[in-house]
Amino acid sequence: MKRVGVIGGGQLAWMMGDAAKKLGVELVVQTPSKSDPAVAIAQDTVFASIDDAKATELLAQKSDVITFENEFVNLDALSLLTNKGFIFRPKLAALAPLLDKYHQRCYLRDLGLPVPQFFAIDDTENLASKLEHLDFPLVLKSRRHGYDGQGTFIIQDLTSLQQKLSQTANQSQFLIEEFVPFERELAVIAARSVNGEVVIYPVVETQQEQQVCRRVIAPADITPNQIGQSRAIAHTLLNSLEAVGVFGIELFLTVDGKILVNEIAPRTHNSGHFSIDACETSQFEQHLRAVCGLPLGYPTLNCGMAIMVNLLGYENSDSDYQSQRQQLAAIPQATVHWYGKTESRLGRKLGHVTVLLDEYNPEAANHLAHALESIWYPS
Structure with a gap:
């Protein structure tokens, strides 16, 4: 049985739990707090800050391969561990051009990808x-x-x-x-295997409020040409980095129909949460498949459309919002994912709800997304 060490213990690591069980993978998590979501699903935990390289060495000793829940790490300190033979996926060289956003912009530009x-x-x-x-x-x-x-x-x-x-x-x-006066914001989740196979999920529309993602509509209502451009960006990027694992790519659709790259996240991503309920292989299973050297799964939608709404904190509270969660769960083909965080604060991601639609209907999807929000947020 493979043991995967995960640097970070938030909801992204927590959502790997079901996928790990399905694949017969054990997760070992490095995270600072016993109340962090992924502690509940981990076989073992190293309690330490994620940029503590000494703790990561302990994590590495307990694991066959190490991956990342987030990218706020100290690459210089971690590179000493690769010299000791520990395996990181994605490798540190794939993260290096991305962690500083100026270096990321330069890297994308030099690859010939469209950026502001x-x-x-x-x-x-x-x-x-x-x-x-x-x-x-x-x-x-x-x-x-x-x-x-x-x-x-x-x-x-x-x-x-x-x-x-x-x-x-x-x-x-x-x-x-x-400043890009975009028509819409888009995102695409892509995964690459150790053998260089790339799979790409449907391009989605992400809708932000105060620069935080509130809603994701899958698939996005865009042209075949725009889908093709988005997929080509994902292929070029992952192959150039020789990435292994899942990457989230945020995009702008400009008013004149062009696609620009906004930002790259070298990990599973909020814009891909719909895949847990709506796709044959979730982004979390896909990531574990990639880092464990398993064949990648199919990223295809198993429904006409999917809507994902983030359940963000709107107050300081220790409520578990049971009433709102029950109302959301009662909606046909809805699934509520609650991250088990012990306190709410403004803008904190507490959970998400996904609703599947049998048919492709962007207007109905947008209407339903706002109906979900009206249950969660006080008017």
């Missing part, structure tokens, strides 16, 4: 000359550790930009990119 215009802030002296090529509003982004909209700021004018930069001691931690 961007530049790094090396010093504020040359800022004005660099800004000649970009119009306001523009986007100021933290190069490391930003997710769910954290570390991303829409800047309306030069004064606001200078004010924002003056509040930080290290301005080089940011990059600037053009």
Whole structure:
């Protein structure tokens, strides 16, 4: 029986639990807190911060292969472990160009993939000359550790930009990119095996509120050409990185119908949660198949459409929201996934609900997504 070490113990690792059971895989988790979701499904746990490389060495000793629930790790420290023969999937070289968002943008551009215009802030002296090529509003982004909209700021004018930069001691931690007035946001989950086989899930539409994903509609209502462009981006990226495992690729669909790459997540991704209920092989099973060297499964939808709505915290509370969860679960073909977190706070991902539709009907899917939200969120 394979033992997979997972760095991170949040809901993404927790959702690997059912897939691991199905495949006869044991999970060993490195996570700081006994109340983290994945502790409940792990065969063994190393309680430590995910950037604690000494703890990861202990995790590695208990595991056949190590993978990642999130990417906030110290690659330099982990590279010493690869020298000792421990196996990481995806390998550290596949993560290296992606963890800093400026380096990620450069990597994508150099691959010839379509990205927004961007530049790094090396010093504020040359800022004005660099800004000649970009119009306001523009986007100021933290190069490391930003997710769910954290570390991303829409800047309306030069004064606001200078004010924002003056509040930080290290301005080089940011990059600037053009604001893309997109028509829609899309995402695609792709997986690559140790043998280089790539499988790609249906392209989905992701709908954000305050830069946090609220709804996912699968498949997205886009043209065959746009589907083809999205799939080609996924193929190029995963093959170039020689990635092993599941990657989430966030995309913009511009008003003139072009596809641009927004961000890459080198792991399972919120936009792929629909796959647990709606696809022949979930993204979590697919990831374990890839990192364990098993053949990849089929990513095809087993329904006409699927809607996934994130159940986000809207208050500080220790409620388990039993009443709302029961109402959601009573909807035909609905499944509620509750992550077992002990407290709610604003924007925290507490769970998600997926509803399957027998037929392809984007209008009905959007209507249903908002109906689900009206049950969860107080009016």
